[in-house]
Amino acid sequence: MSRLVIKGGKHLEGEVYIHGAKNSSLPVLAATILCGDICEIHNCPYLTDVDASLKILNYLGCTALRENDKIHVDSKILIHSDIPDKLMHEMRSSIIFLGAVLARTGRARLSFPGGCDLGSRPIDIHLKALRQMGASIEVEKGIIDCRTEGRLKGAHLQLTFPSVGATENIMIAAATARGETIISNAAREPEICDLAAFLNACGAKISGHGGGVITIEGVETLHGCSHTIIPDRIIAATYLAAAAVTGGKIKLNGIVTDHLTPILAAFEESGCLIEEEAEGSITITAPKVLKPMKDIRTMPYPGFPTDAQAILMSVAAVAEGTSVFVENIFDNRYKHVGELRRLGANINLEGKVAVVEGIKRFSGADVQSTDLRGAAALVIAGLNASGETRITRLRHLDRGYDGLVESLNLLGADITRM
Numbered sequence: 244m245s246r247l248v249i250k251g252g253k254h255l256e257g258e259v260y261i262h263g264a265k266n267s268s269l270p271v272l273a274a275t276i277l278c279g280d281i282c283e284i285h286n287c288p289y290l291t292d293v294d295a296s297l298k299i300l301n302y303l304g305c306t307a308l309r310e311n312d313k314i315h316v317d318s319k320i321l322i323h324s325d326i327p328d329k330l331m332h333e334m335r336s337s338i339i340f341l342g343a344v345l346a347r348t349g350r351a352r353l354s355f356p357g358g359c360d361l362g363s364r365p366i367d368i369h370l371k372a373l374r375q376m377g378a379s380i381e382v383e384k385g386i387i388d389c390r391t392e393g394r395l396k397g398a399h400l401q402l403t404f405p406s407v408g409a410t411e412n413i414m415i416a417a418a419t420a421r422g423e424t425i426i427s428n429a430a431r432e433p434e435i436c437d438l439a440a441f442l443n444a445c446g447a448k449i450s451g452h453g454g455g456v457i458t459i460e461g462v463e464t465l466h467g468c469s470h471t472i473i474p475d476r477i478i479a480a481t482y483l484a485a486a487a488v489t490g491g492k493i494k495l496n497g498i499v500t501d502h503l504t505p506i507l508a509a510f511e512e513s514g515c516l517i518e519e520e521a522e523g524s525i526t527i528t529a530p531k532v533l534k535p536m537k538d539i540r541t542m543p544y545p546g547f548p549t550d551a552q553a554i555l556m557s558v559a560a561v562a563e564g565t566s567v568f569v570e571n572i573f574d575n576r577y578k579h580v581g582e583l584r585r586l587g588a589n590i591n592l593e594g595k596v597a598v599v600e601g602i603k604r605f606s607g608a609d610v611q612s613t614d615l616r617g618a619a620a621l622v623i624a625g626l627n628a629s630g631e632t633r634i635t636r637l638r639h640l641d642r643g644y645d646g647l648v649e650s651l652n653l654l655g656a657d658i659t660r661m
C-alpha cells in the first residue's frame with residue numbers, strides 16, 4: 244500500500260505552476276464525442292480521473308491519445324453506446340458521458356453512479372432534463388437506459404438546484420438538439436464557461452454561461468477544434484493553504500484570479516497577504532500567526548466552493564481563535580474531520596456546521612485519506628505538523644492532483660511517497 248510520509252514544519256517558498264482543471268477536462272473530453280471529428284485538448288492534467296475518461300472514449304470507439312499535456316481525440320467513429328460498469332465505477336463523474344453519448348447515437352446505456360465518498364449523489368436533475376428534451380429513460384437494476392428518436396429537442400428547463408454536472412450534461416445534449424434550450428437556475432462555475440467555450444469553438448451556439456440563464460440554440464452538427472483547459476482553482480487553493488500553514492511565501496502562476504475571489508477572501512481574512520503582480524499570477528505571504536475565518540459557507544459559484552472546504556479547514560485548525568464552517572452543498576463532506584482530529588485538530592461537528600477551535604500546531608500521526616479534497620487537507624496538515632505524518636489511501640489524491648508531492652518538495656517540503 245503506498246503512503247506519503249511528510250516531515251512537517253518546513254517553510255515553503257518559491258513558485259508553482261497551476262495545472263489544468265480536472266472538473267473542466269472531464270466534461271470537455273466527454274463533449275468531444277459530439278464532434279465526430281478531431282479535437283485537441285491542451286493543458287490536461289495527468290490524473291486517474293482523466294485516464295478513466297480516456298478509457299471510456301476508447302471503449303466507445305474514439306481514438307483518445309495523450310501527448311504530454313495534450314489529448315488528441317478522434318471521434319469520427321463510435322462503435323458503442325453503452326459504458327461498462329467497470330469503467331463507470333472508475334470515476335463518479337462518468338455520468339457526464341450520458342448527454343454526449345445519447346445525443347450522438349440516440350441511445351445511452353450506463354450504470355447508475357450511486358453513492359460516493361461525499362454521500363448520496365442523485366442524478367434526478369440530469370434525468371428530468373433529458374426527459375423534457377424528449378429522451379425516454381428507464382432505470383432498472385442500477386442501469387440507466389436512454390433512447391431518443393432522432394435528435395433531442397430543445398426545451399425550457401428550470402433546475403431545482405444549480406447542479407454543475409446536470410448543467411454540463413444538458414449543455415452537451417442541447418448543443419445538437421432541434422431548437423432552443425434555455426436552462427434557468429444554471430450552474431455558473433468557471434468550468435461551465437470553459438465547456439461552453441469548447442462547444443462554441445466546435446460550432447455550438449451557447450450564450451449566457453456564467454450567468455444563471457444559459458441559452459443553447461441547437462445546431463445540426465459540430466466540428467473539431469483545439470481548446471485549452473482553464474487552470475484548476477482548487478489546486479490553487481491547495482498551494483495557498485500550503486503557504487498559509489508553513490509561514491511561507493508562494494507565487495502561483497498560470498491562474499485566473501477572478502475564479503479565486505471567494506477563496507482569496509478567506510485567505511485574506513486569515514491574515515495572509517495576497518499580491519497580484521501580473522495577470523495570471525499572485526503571491527501569498529503568510530502572517531506569523533493565522534487569524535480565524537469567522538464564517539465559511541459553501542455555496543454554488545460565485546460563493547465559496549465546497550471543494551475548498553476541507554483544505555481551508557486545515558488552515559483554520561492552526562489559526563488563533565474560532566472559525567465556523569457551514570457545508571451547504573453535500574450531506575457528508577466532513578469525513579476528513581476525524582482524521583484531522585487524529586493530528587490534534589479541535590473540531591466540533593453538528594450537522595452542516597463545523598466549529599474549529601484553533602490549536603498552535605498539528606502533531607504528526609498515521610492518517611487515511613477519506614476523499615479527494617480530504618486527502619489534500621491531510622497533506623496541508625502534515626506540512627504544518629510537528630514530527631512525521633503518514634497518509635495512506637492515496638488513490639483519492641491521484642484522482643485530482645498532478646505532481647503535488649514533487650511541486651511541494653521543490654517549494655521546500657519534505658515529502659516521500661513510499
Ligand code: UD1
Pocket residue numbers: 265266267269336363364365366367368369370404405406407408409434549550572573574
Ligand atoms: C461537481 C464537481 C465537484 C464539486 C461539485 C459542487 C465535477 C467533476 N465535480 O460535482 O468537484 O464538488 O460540482 O461544486 O465537476 N444534486 C441532486 N440531483 C442531481 C444532481 C445534483 O440532488 O441530479 C445535488 C448533489 O447531491 C449535491 C448538489 O446537488 O448535493 C451539488 O451537486 P452537483 O453540482 O451536481 O455536483 P457534481 O456535478 O456532481
